[in-house]
Amino acid sequence: MIAKSRLESEADLYEQxxxxxxxxxxxxxxxxxxxxxRMLSAGGKxxxxxxxxxxxxxxxxxxxxHLHLAAYMELIHVATLVHDDVVDNAQTRRGVNATAVDxxxxxxxxxxxxxxxxxxxxxxxxxxxxxPNILSATLADICDGEVLQLRATGDLDLGVDAYxxxxxxxxxxxxxxxxxxxxIVGGGTPADVLALQAYGDAFGVAFQMKxxxxxxTADERSLGKPVGNDLTERKVTIPLIEAMARGDRNFQSxxxxxxxxxxxxALPAIVDxxxxxxxLAGTRERIAAFVRQAKQALEPIAAGTAKTSLANLxxxxxxx
Amino acid sequence: MIAKSRLESEADLYEQxxxxxxxxxxxxxxxxxxxxxRMLSAGGKxxxxxxxxxxxxxxxxxxxxHLHLAAYMELIHVATLVHDDVVDNAQTRRGVNATAVDxxxxxxxxxxxxxxxxxxxxxxxxxxxxxPNILSATLADICDGEVLQLRATGDLDLGVDAYxxxxxxxxxxxxxxxxxxxxIVGGGTPADVLALQAYGDAFGVAFQMKxxxxxxTADERSLGKPVGNDLTERKVTIPLIEAMARGDRNFQSxxxxxxxxxxxxALPAIVDxxxxxxxLAGTRERIAAFVRQAKQALEPIAAGTAKTSLANLxxxxxxx
Numbered sequence: 001m002i003a004k005s006r007l008e009s010e011a012d013l014y015e016q017x018x019x020x021x022x023x024x025x026x027x028x029x030x031x032x033x034x035x036x037x038r039m040l041s042a043g044g045k046x047x048x049x050x051x052x053x054x055x056x057x058x059x060x061x062x063x064x065x066h067l068h069l070a071a072y073m074e075l076i077h078v079a080t081l082v083h084d085d086v087v088d089n090a091q092t093r094r095g096v097n098a099t100a101v102d103x104x105x106x107x108x109x110x111x112x113x114x115x116x117x118x119x120x121x122x123x124x125x126x127x128x129x130x131x132p133n134i135l136s137a138t139l140a141d142i143c144d145g146e147v148l149q150l151r152a153t154g155d156l157d158l159g160v161d162a163y164x165x166x167x168x169x170x171x172x173x174x175x176x177x178x179x180x181x182x183x184i185v186g187g188g189t190p191a192d193v194l195a196l197q198a199y200g201d202a203f204g205v206a207f208q209m210k211x212x213x214x215x216x217t218a219d220e221r222s223l224g225k226p227v228g229n230d231l232t233e234r235k236v237t238i239p240l241i242e243a244m245a246r247g248d249r250n251f252q253s254x255x256x257x258x259x260x261x262x263x264x265x266a267l268p269a270i271v272d273x274x275x276x277x278x279x280l281a282g283t284r285e286r287i288a289a290f291v292r293q294a295k296q297a298l299e300p301i302a303a304g305t306a307k308t309s310l311a312n313l314x315x316x317x318x319x320x
Numbered sequence: 321m322i323a324k325s326r327l328e329s330e331a332d333l334y335e336q337x338x339x340x341x342x343x344x345x346x347x348x349x350x351x352x353x354x355x356x357x358r359m360l361s362a363g364g365k366x367x368x369x370x371x372x373x374x375x376x377x378x379x380x381x382x383x384x385x386h387l388h389l390a391a392y393m394e395l396i397h398v399a400t401l402v403h404d405d406v407v408d409n410a411q412t413r414r415g416v417n418a419t420a421v422d423x424x425x426x427x428x429x430x431x432x433x434x435x436x437x438x439x440x441x442x443x444x445x446x447x448x449x450x451x452p453n454i455l456s457a458t459l460a461d462i463c464d465g466e467v468l469q470l471r472a473t474g475d476l477d478l479g480v481d482a483y484x485x486x487x488x489x490x491x492x493x494x495x496x497x498x499x500x501x502x503x504i505v506g507g508g509t510p511a512d513v514l515a516l517q518a519y520g521d522a523f524g525v526a527f528q529m530k531x532x533x534x535x536x537t538a539d540e541r542s543l544g545k546p547v548g549n550d551l552t553e554r555k556v557t558i559p560l561i562e563a564m565a566r567g568d569r570n571f572q573s574x575x576x577x578x579x580x581x582x583x584x585x586a587l588p589a590i591v592d593x594x595x596x597x598x599x600l601a602g603t604r605e606r607i608a609a610f611v612r613q614a615k616q617a618l619e620p621i622a623a624g625t626a627k628t629s630l631a632n633l634x635x636x637x638x639x640x
Contacts, residue, residue, distance in 0.1 A: 029464045031471065083429050086406075106470055109403050109429060114463035116433070120440055120456035124449065132452055136440035143434035144349045150426055151351065 010053075010309065013063055017049045020071045027118050032111045039078055048073035048174060050313065051203070052182035055196045057306035061186025069127065069185060072119050073178040076135065079115040080142055082108050131181055138177040145169025154234040154259050156244060160286075163241055164205055171211075172204025179203075191300050198297035199310060206290035206317045212237035213283045216271050217320060228267050234259055238286060243279025251277050284318075291317055330374075330629065333383055337369045340391045347438050352431045359398055368393035368494060370633065371523070372502035375516045377626035381506025389447065389505060392439050393498040396455065399435035400462055402428050451501055458497040465489025474554040474579050476564060480606075483561055484525060491531075492524025499523075511620050518617035519630060526610035526637045532557035533603045536591050537640060548587050554579055558606060563599025571597050604638075611637055 021040040027033045049070035053063040063070075086108045116139065124132045148166045152158050179200030183193040214223060215230040216239050223229075230237045244252060251273045258266050274280065294314040301307045341360040347353045369390035373383040383390075406428045436459065444452045468486045472478050499520030503513040534543060535550045536559050543549075550557045564572060571593045578586050594600065614634040621627045 027464075028460075029467055031467055032464075080433075083433060086425065086429055105406065105425070107467060109406055109432075110463045110467050110470070112429075113400075113403060113432070113436070114460055114467070116436060117456050117459035117463060121453060121460050124444070124453040124456055129444065133441060133444040136437050136444055139437035140348075140434055140441050143430045143437060144347075144352075147349050147351055147427065147430050147434070150430070 009064075010305075013053055013067070014046060014050065016064070016067050017046060017053075017071050017074070020067060021074075025071070025075075027114065029114060031107060032114050035082070035107065035111045036075075036078060036115055039082065040074075044074070044077075046074055047207070047313065048077055048178040051175060051178040051200060051310070054306045054310050054313075055179045055182030055188075055200075056186030058196065058301050058304065058310060059183045059186035059188030059192045060302075061182075061188075063182075063186075066182065066185050068122070069131070069181060070178075072123060072135070073174065073181070075115060075119050076139065077174060079112045079119070080139075080146075082112040082115070084146070086112075127185075131184065134177050134181055134184075138173045141169045141173040145171070145173070149235070152236055155236055156240075156256060156259055158236045158241065160238070160241060163236065163238055167205050167208040168201065171208040172201045175204035175207065176200035195297055195300040199294050199314075202290045202294035202297055203314055203317070206287045206294065206314070209238045209283055209287045209290065210317045213239055213280065213287070213320070215239075216274055217280065228271050231258075231267060231270055232264055239274050239279040239283045241279075242282030242286070243274040243277040246279070246282060247273070247277030287317060291315060330625075333373055333387070334366060334370065336384070336387050337366060337373075337391055337394070340387060341394075345391070345395075347434065349434060351427060352434050355402070355427065355431045356395075356398060356435055359402065360394075364394070364397075366394055367527070367633065368397055368498040371495060371498040371520060371630070374626045374630050374633075375499045375502030375508075375520075376506030378516065378621050378624065378630060379503050379506035379508030379512045380622075381502075381508075383502075383506075386502065386505050388442070389451070389501060390498075392443060392455070393494065393501070395435060395439050396459065397494060399432045399439070400459075400466075402432040402435070404466075406432075447505075451504065454497050454501055454504075458493045461489045461493035465491070465493070469555070472556055475556055476560075476576060476579055478556045478561065480558070480561060483556065483558055487525050487528040488521065491528040492521045495524035495527065496520035515617055515620040519614050519634075522610045522614035522617055523634050523637070526607045526614065526634070529558045529603055529607045529610065530637050530640075533559055533600065533607070533640070535559075536594055537600065548591050551578075551587060551590055552584055559594050559599040559603045561599075562602030562606070563594040563597040566599070566602060567593070567597035607637060611635065 052070040052073050053066060056066050057063045086105050120132065123135055145166050149170055152166065176197045179196040180193055183196040212230060215237060216228060220227055244255060254266065254273060255270060258270050291314045295311050298307055298310060372390040372393050373386060376386050377383045406425050443455055465486050469490055472486065496517045499516040500513055503516040532550060535557065536548060540547055564575060574586065574593060575590060578590050611634045615631050618627055618630060
């Protein structure tokens with residue numbers, strides 16, 4: 001089978017990942033299986049499994065052999081979401097009730113823990129070093145990033161560099177690991193593995209920035225959560241950082257007042273202000289730079305449909 | 321070095337585990353390190369590391385080479401405690417404020433996740449299969465058992481078998497893994513490994529029953545939490561199961577009324593009733609049976625000070 005014919009079945013591959021989630025995935029605990037499946041069936045773009053499968057194909061591997069590894073990448077993401085909803089007291093996630101709302105914080109904490117353990121149990125029984133080590137180090141990075149983000153809540157002096165450091169740990173690390181592990185199991189050279197890891201890292205930072213952007217530009221229906229939710233939680237997002245850096249004194253003091261209190265009445269004005277003061281334009285420039293960086297990282301990879309698909313995934317972050 | 325001389329330094333070995341917790345243990349995240357160290361410094365009997373070190377010595381290994389593995393067993397326990405306190409809304413733990421009280425639920429969830437990930441990162445980079453797989457399977461069992469326990473809250477029809485199944489998963493699995501991993505790294509034969517795993521399993525069930533017993537017999541100071549706390553949380557413990565099985569109708573209906581409501585005024589009467597109706601005596605018999613089973617499991621192990629120490633640890637569960 002040549003690389004081209006493998007990628008002609010890209011859509012079929014993703015369907016097989018979905019089939020794994022719908023049918024094959026099951027744990028020994030009925031309540032936990034139910035809570036996780038409900039979250040999986042609520043949707044999601046499955047970008048992490050896609051990147052694993054494309055990275056394995058880009059290195060000459062046969063992606064159909066790595067469907068489970070790809071699925072584990074999504075499941076790590078899902079487990080972090082289950083805990084995030086406890087951490088954030090979120091009401092909805094992907095447009096449906098958060099796990100914590102329907103099952104309670106107790107089951108949510110345990111279900112997330114169980115899912116992490118279940119993934120590592122399966123990964124350690126199926127994959128040789130360094131895959132289990134990469135995944136556990138990635139989970140440590142994600143948690144480290146989330147604690148850093150929590151500490152930075154309301155800190156309007158957070159600069160772009162500190163923001164990128166948090167985004168790299170909390171979000172990009174799992175994209176980087178998805179690409180890196182795909183490249184390893186696909187039989188990539190050390191240079192391929194590093195290139196794809198760098199792709200995942202830059203992709204992930206752009207992805208987080210896009211997520212921040214949508215929080216202030218999209219509507220509640222497409223977001224699956226309220227508009228401006230990040231601002232309500234006093235998170236310091238990249239559109240806000242860009243708007244504060246470019247904005248006038250009135251806007252800056254409005255933002256300082258909003259971030260200094262608990263009153264959300266000014267939220268629509270702050271959202272409008274971010275757009276008027278150039279926060280959206282600044283964020284779009286940042287995203288474009290990381291998308292360029294992601295595509296440049298792919299240079300050492302042999303030309304082919306998998307490489308093209310990876311570049312297209314990055315370009316898709318430019319479309320709102 | 322012969323087995324005897326190794327075990328003459330048993331106290332020194334445990335001191336080295338404490339030194340690891342006090343000095344060597346550190347993560348990349350300052351807040352998480354602080355939260356975990358505070359919990360470690362609050363004490364605990366370190367039974368899991370002891371069992372790992374003794375099991376390695378009992379199989380002819382040199383326990384000083386396995387101090388980190390032993391410490392990871394305690395850290396898995398600590399990570400589950402950090403999450404338990406979120407799950408249980410606990411106010412105190414080991415006599416000091418619960419992590420969730422001082423750091424908030426958000427940091428507690430993330431600190432527990434980070435610690436799990438940190439442990440797996442270190443275990444997968446240091447230990448060959450099957451150690452990483454045993455530890456992740458154990459964590460899955462612990463969470464499975466905790467969800468089962470949560471579902472059984474207030475269920476006065478829970479029988480002894482169902483109780484033991486929960487205790488086996490939630491508590492005994494980590495003792496069994498501590499013994500099993502110690503035996504493996506100590507170079508034990510397959511029969512040694514199975515024998516020590518069985519020891520840990522029976523020890524762990526007896527340990528959980530003893531924990532349940534102390535909840536209704538000890539004082540708040542020695543418990544580090546309020547007396548009858550399990551009953552306040554409507555957990556179905558072994559002294560209660562034994563008392564209900566042996567008790568008169570008046571006691572049974574008092575318990576059903578207490579477990580059917582939220583009023584804790586009758587707590588002292590229920591605690592007294594458990595003693596009067598034979599719940600403590602029944603529990604002591606159960607503990608003795610599991611302690612005998614733990615010591616019988618050690619039969620295939622070569623005689624020596626490590627084996628004696630393991631038997632003594634089991635016997636210590638008979639002392640209140």
